[in-house]
Amino acid sequence: MSDYNLSHLDELEAEGMYVLREVAAQFERPAILFSGGKDSICVTHLARKAFAPARIPMPLVHIDTGHNFPETLQFRDDLVNELGVQLIVGSVQELIDRGEVTEEQGFNASRNRIQTPTLISTIEAHQFDACVGGARRDEEKARAKERFFSHRDDFSQWDPKNQRPELWDLYNGKCQPGEHFRVFPLNNWTELDIWNYILRENIAIPSLYFAHEREVIRRDGQILANSAYLNLRPDEQPEKLQVRFRTLGDLTITGAVESDADNLEKIVAEVAAARKTERGGRMDDKRSQSAMEDRKKEGYF
Amino acid sequence: MAQGLLRFITAGSVDDGKSTLIGRLLYDSKTIFEDQLESIEQASTQRGTDGADLSLLTDGLRAEREQGITIDVAYRYFATPKRKFIIADAPGHIQYTRNMVTGASTADLAIILIDARAGLLEQTHRHSFIAHLLGIKHMVVCVNKMDLVDWDEARYNEIVDLYRSFSSRLDIPDIRFIPISALQGDNVVDRSERMAWYDGPTLLNHLEHVHVAADRNLQDCRFPVQYVVRPQTDAHRDFRGYAGRVAGGVFKVGDKVVALPSGLSSKVTSIAIGEKQVDMAFPPQSVVMTLADDIDLSRGDMLVRENNQPESVQDIDARICWLSEQPMRPGTRFELHHTSREAKAVVKEVVYKLDINTLHRVEDDLEIGMNDIARVRIRTAAPVLADDYRRNRATGSFILVDPGTRLTVAAGVIYA
Numbered sequence: 270m271s272d273y274n275l276s277h278l279d280e281l282e283a284e285g286m287y288v289l290r291e292v293a294a295q296f297e298r299p300a301i302l303f304s305g306g307k308d309s310i311c312v313t314h315l316a317r318k319a320f321a322p323a324r325i326p327m328p329l330v331h332i333d334t335g336h337n338f339p340e341t342l343q344f345r346d347d348l349v350n351e352l353g354v355q356l357i358v359g360s361v362q363e364l365i366d367r368g369e370v371t372e373e374q375g376f377n378a379s380r381n382r383i384q385t386p387t388l389i390s391t392i393e394a395h396q397f398d399a400c401v402g403g404a405r406r407d408e409e410k411a412r413a414k415e416r417f418f419s420h421r422d423d424f425s426q427w428d429p430k431n432q433r434p435e436l437w438d439l440y441n442g443k444c445q446p447g448e449h450f451r452v453f454p455l456n457n458w459t460e461l462d463i464w465n466y467i468l469r470e471n472i473a474i475p476s477l478y479f480a481h482e483r484e485v486i487r488r489d490g491q492i493l494a495n496s497a498y499l500n501l502r503p504d505e506q507p508e509k510l511q512v513r514f515r516t517l518g519d520l521t522i523t524g525a526v527e528s529d530a531d532n533l534e535k536i537v538a539e540v541a542a543a544r545k546t547e548r549g550g551r552m553d554d555k556r557s558q559s560a561m562e563d564r565k566k567e568g569y570f
Numbered sequence: 571m572a573q574g575l576l577r578f579i580t581a582g583s584v585d586d587g588k589s590t591l592i593g594r595l596l597y598d599s600k601t602i603f604e605d606q607l608e609s610i611e612q613a614s615t616q617r618g619t620d621g622a623d624l625s626l627l628t629d630g631l632r633a634e635r636e637q638g639i640t641i642d643v644a645y646r647y648f649a650t651p652k653r654k655f656i657i658a659d660a661p662g663h664i665q666y667t668r669n670m671v672t673g674a675s676t677a678d679l680a681i682i683l684i685d686a687r688a689g690l691l692e693q694t695h696r697h698s699f700i701a702h703l704l705g706i707k708h709m710v711v712c713v714n715k716m717d718l719v720d721w722d723e724a725r726y727n728e729i730v731d732l733y734r735s736f737s738s739r740l741d742i743p744d745i746r747f748i749p750i751s752a753l754q755g756d757n758v759v760d761r762s763e764r765m766a767w768y769d770g771p772t773l774l775n776h777l778e779h780v781h782v783a784a785d786r787n788l789q790d791c792r793f794p795v796q797y798v799v800r801p802q803t804d805a806h807r808d809f810r811g812y813a814g815r816v817a818g819g820v821f822k823v824g825d826k827v828v829a830l831p832s833g834l835s836s837k838v839t840s841i842a843i844g845e846k847q848v849d850m851a852f853p854p855q856s857v858v859m860t861l862a863d864d865i866d867l868s869r870g871d872m873l874v875r876e877n878n879q880p881e882s883v884q885d886i887d888a889r890i891c892w893l894s895e896q897p898m899r900p901g902t903r904f905e906l907h908h909t910s911r912e913a914k915a916v917v918k919e920v921v922y923k924l925d926i927n928t929l930h931r932v933e934d935d936l937e938i939g940m941n942d943i944a945r946v947r948i949r950t951a952a953p954v955l956a957d958d959y960r961r962n963r964a965t966g967s968f969i970l971v972d973p974g975t976r977l978t979v980a981a982g983v984i985y986a
Contacts, residue, residue, distance in 0.1 A: 273820070273852045274783055277575040277654040286856035287815045290797040294869055294910070318844030319856065322809060323801035406645045413644040432642065434668055434893045436675040436981045438815070439907050439969045443976035457656055459647045 278466055285312070285454035286319040287438060288417055292399050292452050293319075293326050295442035299399040299452075300357070302388075303329040305341035306517040307474055308403025310348075311463055312454055314472050316401075317352065328355035330400070332388050334380040335362040336498045336521055344475040359391030378500065379521045389425045392449060399442065401452045407459045417456055423447035460515075464540050468533040480513045480531045491524040515540075576777060578679040579658040579706075581670055581697035586683040587714050591752035592646060592659055595774065598759035599648050643673040652778040662693055667926070667941035668893045670697065671981055674704035675967070678782040681710045681773075686719045686749075690732050692927040699926055702740040703889060703943065703983065705963050707785050709737075709745045710776060716765065717751040723767045739929070741960070744780075748773050786853045787962045791819030791827070792880065793851075793873040794909035794955075794965075799858055811842070811858040812867060817909065817964035818957075819875070821859065822850045827873045829865055830955050831882060836863040853964070870911035872955050880965055882953040885918075887985045891943050894972070894979035898938040904979070906950055908968040914951035915970065921945040948982075959983035 275283070289312075292299045301316060303309045316325045331345060349356045361380050364370045369390070370383040392400060399418075406413045411429065418440040420433055433441060442450055455463070467474060484495045486505045493499060495507040498521050512525035513536075530536045580588050646657040658673030660666070674680065680701040684694055701709060711733055719725045726749045737745060748757055749768050756762035759774045771779070799811040821827070825838045840860045841851050851857040859873070867873075874880065892898060898917065906915035922931040923944045938944050959966030970980040 273786070273788060274574060275855070280575045280854065283815065283854050283856040287796070290813050290856070294797045319813070320799060321842070321844050321858070322803075322806045322811075323799050324803070407647045410644075413646065414642045429642070434672045434978050434981070436672055436969060436978075437963065437967045438676075439967065441907065441969060441971055441976075441978045443905075443971055445976060457645070457647070459649070461649070462654075 278462065278469060281455075281458055281462060282315065282318070282466070284438075284457065285315040288440070288452060288454040289316050289319040289401065291418075291440050291442070292401055295440070296399040296450075298395065298397050299327045299401065300330045300395070300397045301325070301327055301401045302403075303331050303345065303356075304403070304517065305331070305337070305345050305475060306403065307463055307467065307478065308405065308455060310403075310472060310474055311458075311466060312401060312403045313348065313352070314470060315454060325352060325354050327401075328357050330357045330359065330391060330395075330397075332359045332384050332391065333361060334384060335360065336380055336496075338475070338477055338494075338517065340475045340477050341517060344473075348473075357391065357395060359387045361387045364390065375500070381518065381522055385425075392425065397449060398444070399450045399452050401454065403455055404453050405455050405458050405460075405463075406453075415453055415456060417453055418442055419451045419453065420444060421449050421451060425449070427451075461537070461540050464533070464537045468537055475517065477514045477517060478536065480511055480528045480535075482509055483512050483525065484508070485510050485512060485525060492527065493521070493524060496521075574783065575654050575656065576679065576780070576782060577656045577658065577677050578681060578777065579660055579670070579673045579677040579701070580681045580683070581660055581662055581673075581701070586662065586685055587752045588659070588662065588683055591681075591683065591712070591714065591750075591758065592657060594752050594755055594758045595657075596646065596648055598755060599650055599774065643669050650774070650778055655777065662697065664693070664696065664927075665941060667696070667700065667943075668891060670700050671704060671891045671893075674700055674706060675981065677701075677704070677706055678785060679708040679710065679777070679780060680706045681712055683712050683714050684729055684733070686713050686715045686722075686725055686729065689729055690736065694733075695736065695929065696926045698737060698740060698742075699924075699929060702742050703891075705959055705983070707743050708780055708782060709742050710773065711745065711747045712752075712773060713747065713749045714752055716749045716756065716762075717754050721749075721762075721764045723765070726768075746770070746776060748776065787818040788820055788852060789818070790878050790880075790957065790962060791821055791825075791873070791875045792817040792957070792962065792965050793821060793827075793859070794911070795867060795869055795871045795873065796910045798868055809860075810864070811860050812873070813856070813858045814910070815856045815964075816851050816853045818853060818962050819878075820850055820852045821873075826876060827861070828876050828879070829867045830872045830874055830879065831953055832866055832871070834863075834865045835876065836861040836865055838862075870909075872909065874955075880955045880957045881986050883956050883986070884950050884953055886915075886948040886950065886954065886956065886968075886982075887945075888948060888968070888982040889943060889945050889985070890938075890970070890980045890982040892938045892940055892980050894977060895940050896979075897940075898979075903973060904970040905973055906948070906954070906968050906970055908954050908956065909965060911954065913954060915948050917946050918949045919947040921947065946982075956984050956986055958986040 364387050370386050404412055406415055416435045484507045485492045486495050486507050513528045514523055514525050530539045644659045648655050660670040660673035682697050713726050713729050730747045749765055750757040757772045761772055793814050794817055795812045796814040799813050801809050823838050823841055828835050838859055839862050841848050842858045904915050906913050920936040922933045923942055925932055926943055957965040966984045968982045969978050972979045
């Protein structure tokens with residue numbers, strides 16, 4: 270019987286492809302939320318495999334904070350061209366200009382929180398009934414309870430205490446008009462699974478994930494990329510370090526780690542030996558014990 | 571040899587030390603990261619607990635941390651060099667039966683915790699019965715808190731005997747017993763030096779080696795069509811492929827297959843995973859198949875072998891677990907979701923309700939409310955291609971969806 274054994278990556282891949290096909294089959298207007306980070310790149314890769322030899326039958330949606338790494342945007346545009354899929358951009362800057370959201374001020378100001386209204390307004394404008402994301406249950410404790418098909422009410426809110434039961438692989442995508450689902454095909458993947466899969470499938474990822482020399486500043490135990498969007502304190506001095514990023518949010522919140530992992534094999538080895546979680550470098554999660562739960566209830570990714 | 575995946579559920583209540591056990595597995599297998607430990611140490615100090623309270627690792631929602639209980643299924647991940655594990659951490663109280671049913675529906679193995687001081691409780695029976703009902707074939711009974719009974723072998727044996735006599739009524743082929751102390755770590759990851767009389771494996775060692783691949787059905791070919799792939803591009807003008815996940819059996823290129831419900835025959839001409847062509851497909855692979863003939867086949871239909879077909883039924887004998895806060899209203903027309911197929915359905919008869927603490931049948935009170943488990947007869951408006959749940963979990967399970975609220979209100983397993 271050993272011929273019929275699958276590796277755990279094969280099983281996770283089969284599960285992810287199954288979930289994506291359920292999305293295409295059950296919903297009228299689905300979309301993939303694409304951040305340019307490794308998780309949404311993996312979702313897109315699974316979608317490519319799930320629908321081959323056809324094109325991915327849903328658009329990629331990017332919520333653009335305006336504070337992106339230029340590498341991420343270039344990567345996004347190249348991938349969209351290669352796949353021949355539609356790209357829809359929801360712009361945080363446009364919402365700020367229209368006065369619909371107010372930017373945070375101060376040294377640790379970020380546009381993380383105001384991504385949520387931008388995402389919601391993009392969902393409403395395009396009437397998406399399912400938005401596929403790359404979130405994983407192992408990332409953060411509030412995400413450990415996520416469903417594959419996660420219901421959102423007509424204010425895009427998540428109610429963690431009243432989630433729909435989800436049994437076997439029977440995903441109920443029925444909802445009332447105005448409501449929608451967030452769908453997470455990578456729920457059961459860990460950070461190490463993602464990297465092993467990228468290595469196995471030889472998936473292209475932005476150069477930011479590989480070790481490179483970069484001008485950074487150290488703040489509260491974090492290493493942040495220096496950029497025009499960062500407000501420096503008087504005592505902060507930019508320095509050059511050999512770093513890489515474990516996650517990609519926008520420039521102001523994504524912490525780098527010192528690393529010389531400049532290829533996928535070295536990254537897998539580094540992640541396998543890591544003693545800090547990948548979101549340990551995210552300023553947005555550090556605000557309180559339930560920072561993620563609170564943002565998710567509002568409709569965050 | 572490929573590293574496989576083991577999905578297991580832990581059932582038990584706060585007092586059994588379930589969260590402590592999971593914390594221990596994660597901690598001793600070095601899956602807990604420094605910043606997570608820092609964060610729970612800080613939280614423990616704020617709350618005035620001694621040392622790091624490992625249960626804080628699993629109780630993720632604000633309400634749970636405030637009340638010190640687990641109110642939803644949480645999923646945890648860890649890996650050893652031998653295997654990758656997915657833990658469904660389910661609450662144990664009777665008012666959360668539906669959550670345990672949810673967690674058990676995808677599990678290969680169940681860990682049942684028994685407090686060595688308290689012995690078998692009603693909830694031990696309940697958790698074991700739910701594991702059995704959901705078709706879990708491997709069970710590990712952990713007799714916990716052995717430190718509080720002075721590592722006493724006689725007490726352990728007494729509990730094992732009681733459990734054996736109870737479980738002979740359940741259909742669980744593989745039951746294993748392990749004496750542990752989750753709090754102190756004995757026999758969880760590292761072997762206990764204080765229970766030299768126990769010569770079996772530690773919990774982690776058993777989880778690493780238990781063989782579950784044989785539980786998948788490789789005999790009965792079942793391929794529910796999930797989605798039809800039609801590229802309509804210049805390169806693939808006439809391509810028509812059937813996407814789905816193999817629910818049973820082994821399909822090979824060249825096999826003769828029958829499409830249900832139409833009954834039309836054809837031959838498998840190709841099987842692909844993404845752009846890669848393969849020569850066979852088996853559970854739980856997601857593939858695209860093409861056929862030699864252009865037959866009518868779409869989502870909800872199923873490919874099978876001519877001499878081995880599921881039953882096409884409109885009257886279903888099933889056990890259901892009611893998941894909704896609203897009791898079942900007689901005569902409601904539900905949507906029944908089974909594989910990729912949907913059919914209108916009505917519960918014609920409640921045969922009996924189960925008292926899941928005593929496993930007695932209740933026949934004088936047939937009102938079905940949240941967390942109730944009942945044997946029912948269901949009539950569907952269109953045929954369902956069903957197998958007995960004990961033979962195939964994928965083609966023997968269904969959910970009922972309320973047409974008004976669109977909520978999933980019941981989970982069912984088919985007895986064919």
